[in-house]
Amino acid sequence: MEIHILSIFPEMFASVLDESILGRALTRGLLQVHPHNLRNFTEDRHRVTDDIPYGGGPGMVMKPEPMVAGIRAIQERFGPSYVILLSPQGDVLCQDGVKGLARMERLLLICGRYSGVDARVTHYIDAELSIGDYVLTGGEIPAMVLVDAVARMIPQVLGDAQSAVEDSWFDSLLQGPVYTRPVEFEGLCVPDVLRSGNHAAVAKWRRQQALLTTWQRRPELLQGASLSVEDRAIIQDFEGA
Ligand SMILES: C[S@@+](CC[C@H](N)C(=O)[O-])C[C@H]1O[C@@H](n2cnc3c(N)ncnc32)[C@H](O)[C@@H]1O
Numbered sequence: 001m002e003i004h005i006l007s008i009f010p011e012m013f014a015s016v017l018d019e020s021i022l023g024r025a026l027t028r029g030l031l032q033v034h035p036h037n038l039r040n041f042t043e044d045r046h047r048v049t050d051d052i053p054y055g056g057g058p059g060m061v062m063k064p065e066p067m068v069a070g071i072r073a074i075q076e077r078f079g080p081s082y083v084i085l086l087s088p089q090g091d092v093l094c095q096d097g098v099k100g101l102a103r104m105e106r107l108l109l110i111c112g113r114y115s116g117v118d119a120r121v122t123h124y125i126d127a128e129l130s131i132g133d134y135v136l137t138g139g140e141i142p143a144m145v146l147v148d149a150v151a152r153m154i155p156q157v158l159g160d161a162q163s164a165v166e167d168s169w170f171d172s173l174l175q176g177p178v179y180t181r182p183v184e185f186e187g188l189c190v191p192d193v194l195r196s197g198n199h200a201a202v203a204k205w206r207r208q209q210a211l212l213t214t215w216q217r218r219p220e221l222l223q224g225a226s227l228s229v230e231d232r233a234i235i236q237d238f239e240g241a
Helices: 010-018 020-027 064-076 095-102 117-124 142-150 162-168 197-219 219-223 227-241
Strands: 004-008 032-037 082-092 106-110 127-130
Touching: 004 010, 004 142, 010 020, 010 032, 010 142, 020 032, 020 142, 032 064, 032 127, 064 106, 064 117, 082 095, 082 117, 082 142, 082 197, 095 142, 106 142, 197 219, 197 227
Parallel strands: 004 032, 004 106, 082 106, 082 127
Antiparallel strands: none
């Protein structure tokens, strides 16, 4: 899959894209990420991308012309893409949304700055997405969050394909506790079952713990989870305890 990013700070992405799982996915050609400098799509000598707001008020507003010229130029050169404006007013990104985006061939992410983007740009986008109910200074970090979340849903990006399936949110459940060595740390022990070598017992314990963690921390998620009869019995036990 290909992800394009339109930003006035395209160099911000280098450190995130060079490292770890994302870096390896790029090297292996499982994912391509192309940050584009919004200023390349301006037509004036000073390469201006923002202007004062109509009606007055604080802060600058990102101009529509470079944004729309950038969207058109990137699509003409690379092909059609699903265009996403990162915005605190958008639909909040969730794991199901991430899975849907990971199935797309090409995404184009638009990063705002200052007081936001001229409202007319929304006529040229397919979706407006937020990464949470708070405001950041720019769309670059939200774009990185989206790229990271989408990348790990692409087959083969994670070394152990199973690990995404057991992650929190994959199946509307939170993950249960995980442990590594040592067996005992300051009197706190790893549960025996995890050291038993009995794979069926470990899988059963992990499922119970995922259900327990979700029931304790985000019980509303259980409504949307696909639960077996056994799962439901386990939850009834929690409720009865
Ligand atoms: C300071 S914010 C603008 C906020 C805008 N004045 C408002 O109240 O909605 C600048 C840019 O950061 C990005 N941004 C900030 N918070 C975000 C969030 N929670 N999710 C996605 N993008 C966000 C958007 O691209 C936005 O245009």
